[in-house]
Amino acid sequence: MDDNYSFSIFPNENFVDLLIFQYGWEECKPLHSFGPAIRNHYLFHLILSGHGVLRSAGPDGTDREYELSAGNGFLICPGQVNTYWADEKDPWTYAWVEFDGLQALKRLEQAGLDMAHPVYRFRSPLAHRPVRQEMESIVRSKDASPLFLLGHLYLLLDALTQASSSRRELRNQSQKSFYVQEALNFIAQNYHRDIDVQQVAAACNLNRTYFGRVFRQMMGSTPQEYLIRYRLSKSMELMRSTDYPISQIAPMVGYANPLHFSKVFKKEMGVSPRTWRANDEQVRRQPARQGEDTHE
Numbered sequence: 174m175d176d177n178y179s180f181s182i183f184p185n186e187n188f189v190d191l192l193i194f195q196y197g198w199e200e201c202k203p204l205h206s207f208g209p210a211i212r213n214h215y216l217f218h219l220i221l222s223g224h225g226v227l228r229s230a231g232p233d234g235t236d237r238e239y240e241l242s243a244g245n246g247f248l249i250c251p252g253q254v255n256t257y258w259a260d261e262k263d264p265w266t267y268a269w270v271e272f273d274g275l276q277a278l279k280r281l282e283q284a285g286l287d288m289a290h291p292v293y294r295f296r297s298p299l300a301h302r303p304v305r306q307e308m309e310s311i312v313r314s315k316d317a318s319p320l321f322l323l324g325h326l327y328l329l330l331d332a333l334t335q336a337s338s339s340r341r342e343l344r345n346q347s348q349k350s351f352y353v354q355e356a357l358n359f360i361a362q363n364y365h366r367d368i369d370v371q372q373v374a375a376a377c378n379l380n381r382t383y384f385g386r387v388f389r390q391m392m393g394s395t396p397q398e399y400l401i402r403y404r405l406s407k408s409m410e411l412m413r414s415t416d417y418p419i420s421q422i423a424p425m426v427g428y429a430n431p432l433h434f435s436k437v438f439k440k441e442m443g444v445s446p447r448t449w450r451a452n453d454e455q456v457r458r459q460p461a462r463q464g465e466d467t468h469e
Contacts, residue, residue: 191274191330193322198268198312201225201259208256209442211406213361214273215281216249218257219293219308223265229291230254232393239292241265244301246293246333248286251357252394252402254441268312272326275354278391280330285339288393293337300336307332352377352384353391364404365427370396404428405441412450419446 194214198221208228220243227239227247236254241247243265249255251273259265278287286293295301307329311322334340359376360368373396374384388396404426411422420431428434438446 190276196270200266206258219246224260225265284333296338303332
């Protein structure tokens with residue numbers, strides 16, 4: 174393994190409140206970039222040194238750019254289109270952890286992080302120190318047990334809340350969080366089928382209008398926007414990890430008509446699926462291996 178990069182996948186365990194999917198760190202080369210891409214889970218980067226830029230789509234779909242440096246962090250939410258790249262003269266080194274679970278949204282919001290507010294800035298260097306310590310405890314522990322890693326994820330989220338300059342107190346939204354999690358679970362289990370927002374709302378036993386309002390309040394996007402981006406993220410996983418043709422991938426992610434899939438993909442990502450696959454850095458950097466899921 175290279176000395177400037179580390180990547181690990183969390184062992185397959187049945188945790189519900191919080192679950193880590195992957196974690197690692199990388200010392201990036203000048204202008205090293207990733208994206209545009211969409212994630213299925215929350216992905217938090219902490220910048221250990223250097224500078225870089227995050228381009229992230231807000232809840233309204235508008236792209237915003239954030240210039241970041243050592244001590245900052247940035248969050249990528251499920252279904253959110255993003256691109257980020259290292260500075261040309263002082264490229265960043267960052268650590269990351271990808272996670273999800275019933276408690277993930279609530280804990281991130283307490284730290285002032287969501288789709289509309291993706292950047293972490295500390296209120297003081299002293300308060301920030303535990304954030305870096307906990308992140309390093311995760312990414313430097315390749316052979317640690319699942320409980321060790323989860324324990325440090327809890328400590329990391331608590332440290333973020335304590336250190337964040339934008340931390341906030343949350344109102345009791347446990348019922349709404351439950352409905353949203355039910356919706357996310359339904360989408361994850363059925364995205365490859367011909368489902369629509371009405372069916373997602375019905376799975377939660379909610380009126381479609383009320384469901385849409387709750388979902389947008391909690392997730393920062395409409396259910397339809399999330400469903401589209403979730404499907405596209407799955408299609409990108411397949412384009413990276415298999416050599417399946419686009420016409421075969423489209424129905425695997427819920428689009429019976431490959432032409433319609435291509436139109437939706439181009440509208441969201443700015444390029445056709447075929448062009449995205451050809452230009453994707455990961456595909457060019459290493460042979461496609463069916464079933465493999467990596468950070469970059």
